[in-house]
Amino acid sequence: MSKTSLSIQKDTQKTIIYLGGHWDFRTDIEHLNQLKTALKNSHLPLGIDFSDVTHIDFVFSCFLIDIFRNYSLNVEFINISDKIQRILGTIRSYVPKENAEYKQTKKFGNIFEKIGRWVESFFQKTLDFFNFMGITLYFFGQTLIHPSRIRIAPLVYHISESGFKALPVSILTAFIVGAAITLQGAMQLQSMGVPLVSIEITAKLSLREMGPFILALVIAGRSASSFTAQIGAMQITEEMDAMKTMSFTPFEFLVIPRVLALMIIMPLLVFLADIFALFGGMLAIKYQLGIGFAQYIERFYETVSWTHFWIGMIKAPFFGGAIAMVGCFRGFEVKGNTESVGIKTTVSVVNALFWIIFINAIFSVIWTKLGI
The missing domain is CATH 3.30.750.24 (STAS domain)
Incomplete structure (x- = not known):
């Protein structure tokens, strides 16, 4: 040739x-x-x-x-x-020549094609995530049946990294949001002539929604991105392939410790976030209405039951599990180069926020139907 x-x-x-x-x-x-x-x-x-x-x-x-x-x-x-x-x-x-009508049809065809491809991609990614969730739940069940399979060292490490190190920004955010929401509520209720009602309303809101929800948003922004970046870096450096070659299961070594860590630490973080959200509310009530701490606490015990506290606590492990699974799932999707790490990290944070909102909405519907 x-x-x-x-x-x-x-x-x-x-x-x-x-x-x-x-x-x-x-x-x-x-x-x-x-x-x-x-x-x-x-x-x-x-x-x-x-x-x-x-x-x-x-x-x-x-x-x-x-x-x-x-x-x-x-x-x-x-x-x-x-x-x-x-x-x-x-x-x-x-080869047919393109006329103006054909080009116009092709333009609209491209729009519908892009929409179709986006829908197909979204549907496939959703199925992949549910498949990932199913595999995670399987290994999670295996660790409950055989506790010796739990990797203690990674578990403690992720509890510290994703939980305790996120504590300062978490409680500060809960304090600020609690004070701001309480201040606005107190102003409106004061204008209606029922200032004391602001105590019970804002306290219930802090325990049921603001404490766990605001905390989950902070942890999602911090931990979901961290998990994606860590696992994504392992994908690029082929550490994942090395683990599979040595017959180590990535789910057991990478996913389960992270999921367990957030499910364990989230209730404790929510408890502390509730305390600081209520404290921020107390200061706002003191500033706006002149109600002292003793009167606030007395009114709080009279009108706010333990049910509202447990409602927030029950949601906490679900928030933690969702954040960890989304972060790990997007980490496993990283392919090629470091640019992919940045893209998937951004996507993981957005997805984690969506699942937090979705889970919170589901629980709100359940509590409403149960009359709690």
């Missing part, structure tokens, strides 16, 4: 591309890209010299005609044989 060659000659009036050798389906991509770049980037009249071409096939001819059509090129063929002329002419005659 003759060696493929390509050279370009430019002058002030014309650009001529000299082809040589065999141009067919076996032509390497480098030569094809070089030819495509030369054709589409030329601002002068174009000519292609076929004097040294020994053979072209149907695949290359389609490639060439497709470039002419896509970039609306008018190319002169120089020293072209009758055989090559017939091949290119036949293919050109069978």
Whole structure:
């Protein structure tokens, strides 16, 4: 087979591309890209010299005609044989020309195609996540049946990293949000002539919603991204493949410790967030209504039952489990390079926030139906 060659000659009036050798389906991509770049980037009249071409096939001819059509090129063929002329002419005659109506239809077709692809991708990702959740629950059940399989060291490490180290920002956020919401509620209820009601309303809101929900949002932003980045880095550095080669199960070593860690630590964090949210509310009530701490606590014990506290605590492990599973799932999706880590980290945070809101809404419906 003759060696493929390509050279370009430019002058002030014309650009001529000299082809040589065999141009067919076996032509390497480098030569094809070089030819495509030369054709589409030329601002002068174009000519292609076929004097040294020994053979072209149907695949290359389609490639060439497709470039002419896509970039609306008018190319002169120089020293072209009758055989090559017939091949290119036949293919050109069978390629339909795009008219305005066809382009408009194609434009709308592309829109619907993109929507369809997005729906299909969303559906497939949802199925993949539920499959991942099922595998996680299976290994979670195995660890409950066989507690010796729990990796204590990673579990304690993730409790510290994802729980205790997130405590300062978590309780500060709960304190600020608790104070702000209570202040707004107290102002509105004071204008209605029932200032004392603000104590029980804001306290119930802090225990049922603000404490666990605000805390979960903070942990989602911190821990979901962390889990995705950690596991994603292991994917890129092929540590995951090494684990599989040594017959270690990634779910047992990477996913379960993280899920268990957040499910264990979240109730404790919610308890502390509740305390600081209520404390922020006490300060806001003191500032806006002039009600002292003793009167606040007395009213609190009279009107707020333990049920509201346990409602928030019950949601905490579910929030923790969802955050950990989303973070790990997106970490396993990382492929290729470090750019993928950044993309999946962002996606994991958004997904974790969605699942927190969704779970919170489900519990709200359940408590409403039960009349709690």
